[in-house]
Amino acid sequence: MTDGRGTAQGWGGPAGAGEPDWAAMADRHQQEVRRRKQLQIVGGVVAATLVVGGITATAVGMSGSDRRGSTPTAAGSGTPATGGPGGSEPVDVVTGAAPSTPAPPSGAPSPSGSPSVHPSGSPGSGRPSPGTSSTAPADPLTVISSAATDTAPLDPAALLPATATVDGRTWTRLATATTEPCWKATTGGLGDVLAANGCRSILRATYTAGSGAVTVGIAVLDDRARADAVAAGHKGQVQGLVPAGHTSYCTSTGCANTHATVGRYGYYTVAGTVKPGGTAQDPVASAAQADFAARARAALLARGHR
Numbered sequence: 001m002t003d004g005r006g007t008a009q010g011w012g013g014p015a016g017a018g019e020p021d022w023a024a025m026a027d028r029h030q031q032e033v034r035r036r037k038q039l040q041i042v043g044g045v046v047a048a049t050l051v052v053g054g055i056t057a058t059a060v061g062m063s064g065s066d067r068r069g070s071t072p073t074a075a076g077s078g079t080p081a082t083g084g085p086g087g088s089e090p091v092d093v094v095t096g097a098a099p100s101t102p103a104p105p106s107g108a109p110s111p112s113g114s115p116s117v118h119p120s121g122s123p124g125s126g127r128p129s130p131g132t133s134s135t136a137p138a139d140p141l142t143v144i145s146s147a148a149t150d151t152a153p154l155d156p157a158a159l160l161p162a163t164a165t166v167d168g169r170t171w172t173r174l175a176t177a178t179t180e181p182c183w184k185a186t187t188g189g190l191g192d193v194l195a196a197n198g199c200r201s202i203l204r205a206t207y208t209a210g211s212g213a214v215t216v217g218i219a220v221l222d223d224r225a226r227a228d229a230v231a232a233g234h235k236g237q238v239q240g241l242v243p244a245g246h247t248s249y250c251t252s253t254g255c256a257n258t259h260a261t262v263g264r265y266g267y268y269t270v271a272g273t274v275k276p277g278g279t280a281q282d283p284v285a286s287a288a289q290a291d292f293a294a295r296a297r298a299a300l301l302a303r304g305h306r
């Protein structure tokens with residue numbers, strides 16, 4: 001007899017021949033489970049690698065930005081962010097170094113618009129080279145405005161030349177003298193003004209050409225303030241100077257004369273004639289005295305260059 005269950009279930013065939021292969025199905029199930037686990041593991045490793053790579057790129061980008069002072073690189077982008085106004089240059093993510101740029105042509109202004117920085121002592125550095133002085137030369141007028149700074153010897157023969165040419169005429173120095181006290185070389189009240197301001201001495205030199213004579217006088221004071229006070233109260237004149245035995249001239253007021261100051265000095269001229277009598281005017285001498293006054297001023301200022 002046959003078992004009716006086989007026919008009823010549709011298995012057919014010998015007994016047990018139509019049952020599923022449970023062992024094969026179990027094997028396939030285990031293989032599927034293992035395959036899914038392997039895919040999960042591989043996916044996890046890939047994901048972890050991507051995360052670590054992103055973190056590393058971000059760290060490198062931020063490190064490069066910190067070294068250059070620029071905006072940190074966006075994570076994982078590999079491209080540094082550019083700064084806004086006043087921002088830094090683009091930074092290479094790997095090295096942190098600014099991209100090289102061509103040097104500007106010679107003579108072109110620097111990109112920033114500010115002067116280039118030079119080593120100490122080089123042009124444009126604003127600092128003196130080693131061994132050089134940054135002190136500007138003293139102003140000659142300042143030097144001769146005080147006895148404390150104007151210390152060169154005072155000698156009329158050294159201060160005023162032996163000859164002078166004025167308008168094509170040669171004038172020869174006839175005599176020199178240094179007179180103390182000052183009033184002895186003056187007339188008409190000038191001595192009183194000089195004495196009131198502490199005049200130390202008067203240097204004089206007389207020049208002659210033909211019968212004309214011009215005497216240059218220099219009053220020596222302690223400072224410019226005293227010289228200015230003498231100029232403000234000026235009166236009288238310097239006396240003409242001649243060697244002993246010569247006819248005197250311009251020993252009283254009335255001769256053509258000039259007066260001025262420079263630094264701590266008052267300087268004067270008086271012009272006349274050395275003809276007998278010594279009181280006549282000499283037009284040539286009178287015209288020449290302005291040139292002699294200018295020479296005296298230049299000689300005094302030259303003391304400030306020593």
